[in-house]
Amino acid sequence: MAKAPRGFREGKYSYHEEVDVDIDNLTNLGQGVGRVDGWVLMVPFALPGEKVRARIYRNHANFSDADLVEVLEPSPHRIEPECKLFGLCGGCQYQNLKYEEQLAFKTRHVQELVDRQLEDTYTVQPAVGSPKPYGYRSKLTPHFQKPREGKDFRIGFLEVGRRNRLVDVDRCPIATEKINEKLPIIRKSVIDNYKNYKNGATVLLRDVQEGVVTDNKAIVTEVVGDVVFRFTAGEFFQNNPFILPLLAEHVLKEAQSDGVKYLLDTYCGSGLFALYAGRHFEQAIGIEISEKSVEYAQNNANINGITNCQFQVGDAAHLFQQVECPAEESVVLLDPPRKGCSDEFLQQLFAYSPARVVYVSCDPATQMRDLSKFIEAGYEVALIQPFDLFPQTRHIESVATLVKARN
Numbered sequence: 001m002a003k004a005p006r007g008f009r010e011g012k013y014s015y016h017e018e019v020d021v022d023i024d025n026l027t028n029l030g031q032g033v034g035r036v037d038g039w040v041l042m043v044p045f046a047l048p049g050e051k052v053r054a055r056i057y058r059n060h061a062n063f064s065d066a067d068l069v070e071v072l073e074p075s076p077h078r079i080e081p082e083c084k085l086f087g088l089c090g091g092c093q094y095q096n097l098k099y100e101e102q103l104a105f106k107t108r109h110v111q112e113l114v115d116r117q118l119e120d121t122y123t124v125q126p127a128v129g130s131p132k133p134y135g136y137r138s139k140l141t142p143h144f145q146k147p148r149e150g151k152d153f154r155i156g157f158l159e160v161g162r163r164n165r166l167v168d169v170d171r172c173p174i175a176t177e178k179i180n181e182k183l184p185i186i187r188k189s190v191i192d193n194y195k196n197y198k199n200g201a202t203v204l205l206r207d208v209q210e211g212v213v214t215d216n217k218a219i220v221t222e223v224v225g226d227v228v229f230r231f232t233a234g235e236f237f238q239n240n241p242f243i244l245p246l247l248a249e250h251v252l253k254e255a256q257s258d259g260v261k262y263l264l265d266t267y268c269g270s271g272l273f274a275l276y277a278g279r280h281f282e283q284a285i286g287i288e289i290s291e292k293s294v295e296y297a298q299n300n301a302n303i304n305g306i307t308n309c310q311f312q313v314g315d316a317a318h319l320f321q322q323v324e325c326p327a328e329e330s331v332v333l334l335d336p337p338r339k340g341c342s343d344e345f346l347q348q349l350f351a352y353s354p355a356r357v358v359y360v361s362c363d364p365a366t367q368m369r370d371l372s373k374f375i376e377a378g379y380e381v382a383l384i385q386p387f388d389l390f391p392q393t394r395h396i397e398s399v400a401t402l403v404k405a406r407n
Contacts, residue, residue, distance in 0.1 A: 011059030012039050018069060023050045028109045030093025030394040041066050045087050047075040047097055077101040082134060082173045089167040090160045092392040103127045103388055106396040110364045110386050117368040127386035130243045137175045138207040139239035147194035155187050174392050179205045182212040206233045224248055224276060228303050231270040231296050240389045247387050252277040254358045254401040255331045262325035265333040271297030273333055278309045286311040287319045320352040331356040340366030350377040357402040364398040371400060378405050
């Protein structure tokens with residue numbers, strides 16, 4: 001048996017002890033879950049329905065982490081990964097699972113969060129799949145650490161289970177083909193000029209209308225449906241352009257219901273949803289804390305000839321003080337960061353009490369936490385619809401529609 005590293009917690013199993021286990025579920029982190037004599041094992045890259053051999057590397061108070069050693073009885077849904085680095089690179093968790101099964105498990109993960117965090121029963125709709133399960137990602141940001149002469153120079157992403165060790169990536173199958181054509185050129189440039197870098201850095205490759213752009217400050221163009229958006233290449237913009245029109249159409253459809261006349265987008269960025277959906281309302285207002293983003297959003301409105309949308313800089317925690325639109329005729333669109341909405345923001349929203357809310361989230365766990373507060377404030381959950389913006393990974397976008405309960 002291998003010598004346990006310093007800090008290894010003694011427990012159910014010894015360090016590097018091998019165990020045969022039946023996998024019966026997946027966590028929302030993409031890990032297979034199994035039990036041996038009631039003790040839980042977490043095994044990355046193992047799939048439900050499989051018997052696997054796992055090697056223990058960490059004990060916790062009530063479960064153990066283990067590496068996958070061998071698949072003894074494979075799942076009928078197991079497939080060959082397209083990436084040679086799958087299982088080593090930490091970017092993808094599901095390349096070994098058929099895509100329709102990925103969607104089923106992602107839907108189940110959202111449903112489990114709903115069942116656990118919301119008191120009433122709500123049925124999550126089946127996740128909408130990406131038109132392209134591979135070659136969809138229009139932004140790639142490989143990293144490299146401080147170059148040292150004579151040392152291994154890696155440009156890529158974090159290795160599975162490591163905090164600092166990078167995997168060298170010369171091709172990424174989930175990125176667009178144009179990015180993969182550009183990646184070797186960028187890698188060679190960095191390697192050839194490694195002495196110019198005093199520290200590590202992140203490389204940008206963004207596939208937009210102008211081609212593959214590598215300058216973070218460059219002004220670039222993306223088109224969603226028939227709406228043109230311009231923004232700086234390094235800023236946030238949804239980076240699966242193949243499913244984005246489906247997501248934007250869903251947000252529009254859910255926002256328009258009940259005949260509301262006014263739309264308020266409280267995390268508007270460069271105006272993606274405010275412009276795509278807002279042009280169909282009498283008036284739309286976009287609020288964003290970044291002055292530069294508001295400038296781009298207003299420019300995007302001008303580029304598209306959209307005159308009923310206005311944008312303003314403001315702290316989302318205080319924005320409802322500026323809103324004059326009648327709450328009973330208004331819909332509020334939320335697309336917050338991963339941490340969700342602050343209590344201060346939610347209390348102001350509840351005080352404003354709009355007729356509808358459409359809540360777009362990249363983290364269903366924080367979204368469900370917030371939805372429980374909406375329910376307490378008198379809102380009903382009308383629909384929960386996941387969208388798979390990131391196939392082959394554990395990530396899932398969730399869109400919830402909330403309606404103010406009528407007395």
